Amino acid sequence: AGAPAKPGPPVADVSSGLYSALSIMALLYARDTGRRAGGGGVAVSLFDTMMDVMGYQLTYTQHSGIDQQPLGMSSPAVAPYGSYGTADGQTVVLGTTNDREWQRLAREILRRNDLADDERFATNAQRVRNRAVLDEAIGAWCARHDLAEIQKSADDAGIGNSRYNVPSEVVAHPHLAARNRWREVQTERGPIQALLPPAVIDGFESPMGPVPALGQHTDAVLTEFGVAPADLESLRERGVIGTPR
Template sequence: MAAWLCEPVSESQTAPLAGITIVALEQAVSAPMCTRVLADFGARVIKVENPKGGDFARDYDDVVNGLAAHFVWANRGKESIALDLKTAGGMEVLHQLLDGADALVSNLAPGATARMGLAPAELAQRHPQLIPVEIDGYGSGGPLSHKRAYDLLVQAESGACAVTGHPEMPAKPGPPVADISTGLYAALSIMALLIGRAQRPSGASAPAVAVSLFDTMTDIMGYPLTYTQHSGIDQQPLGMSSPAVAPYGAFATRDGQTVVLGTTNDREWQRLAREIIDRPDLADDARFATNSDRCAGRDVLNEAIGSWCAKHDLAEIQQIADEAGIGNSRYNRPSEVIAHQHLKDRDRWRPVTTPNGEISALLPPPVIAGFEQPMGAVPGLGQHTDAILTDMGLSAAQIDALREQGAIGPAYPSTRDRSN
């Protein structure tokens, strides 16, 4: 491991992944989410970007003080180096980075890494310690392997849109589920191989990892696919409900709110019927004795629950449901979640630095005793180019020469320059 790669810009030495370095050829969401998770656990992430615009997610919008919301969310805690990998100088710098890195994460277009000489077999020869992780759309060896793939496209191909929305009105789940989940599987693979590398035979190169959005989504679709495989039935989407259990859904309240009530077993159904909506007749009705029965009769149950909820305010419904031990929640819009008291009381918001000023962001989900995720800065395009090259041992003259060759991006402007 190159010594300079072991000193991250800002990282607690108690971080679980302190001393681990990840090089990323990434864009959009899936690979950036993978590397952001690793950065959250203390890894040093060096994001390699094209000097001409960088990660195209930088330009999705400009709502975060002139920056894109997707980019800000998925790229904190990273360093950005601007390299033109179509030049010999840019590729040589990349290989010097890989000499001291633990993993290379990429999600470029199909075949791009192979065309660049970065296929797993080539990396195993030149950088045997490196874990190559390639995220793509459909995986190799199939009729779709050549296709570009984005979150919505893969959600449609995998059947996820068909089980979301309403009958004959398919929908895409709001968050980019395919991208996020694939990124998490990729990060988990890296962590597993880092743990297991002590058992790797002497002289053996690190295993390569390939994770596709399609394989991830077919895994996430495990319940619907298993149900259809064994029943022959394509379940219909039910909006804010579930084809798997009933009663389970959203109901309008007297004060104009929406409450979501859920039961997952016979005991909870009995309590909901008897203690909340005061319908012992439904509790005793043999037509609703089992979950399968209740799914078949969900319209009757939804009407009864909806009628009761329409006569009560949200706060009262939630109090009664809590006392009865019935799961419940309030339907919130994003603007209401941002102001959510539960997040405030649990101190979940943290400041994050960006090139255009400080913002607030939520801590990652894992709460680990004795360790808080560093929540590092969101990098500007090429912000760390000169610092990384200097740490690699290049002189100012050598850096200038690379810049003149077009191998690296322009010098990153100072704070004063950017404010003018």
């Protein structure tokens, strides 16, 4: 709390690219179906995209005047919800989203009927105000059990849970191998493994061509935009574009 945190992935860049692609597809569809004349223009701001992605947090502050503080893996909106260390040195993420789930977590996982019956935790708003007490109880229970036992108990009780993975563990995640998500791609320095795009489309295999060398496609792209071969040489002589490798 009190320290700014930056997400690992470039959320603004990726989200703005997706918004742009969706907008272009919508315009092409409108053109091809006669719903709109011309191609139209699309402008997508990184700032505007992030305002949309903020969603709940922005709306909450707009109507409450309260700036919610960062809580690590926890959620400012619900409790209990967070990450907890396990007896075998792992980290498990457990969370509830409503009163029924809280009752199951307290009674069926923690075996703490006293917590389930405690008026301090009767509603989500009360649990949020007393989250430190619940985090301490859940953390103590998790510290006495291995990850596999915790996840089985949570699954049996219908409580959302996950093992916390660092990037190196995500790269080796068995789910990616089981679903055949990796493809070999050629580069100048030899083959590498790259992930397929997220969408799985019946009857279509995403092209996973070699990574182009620096400047390899410059001439082809500029020619497609109408630049004459003589002008390409002029641009190259003036150092505007480089020589393809």
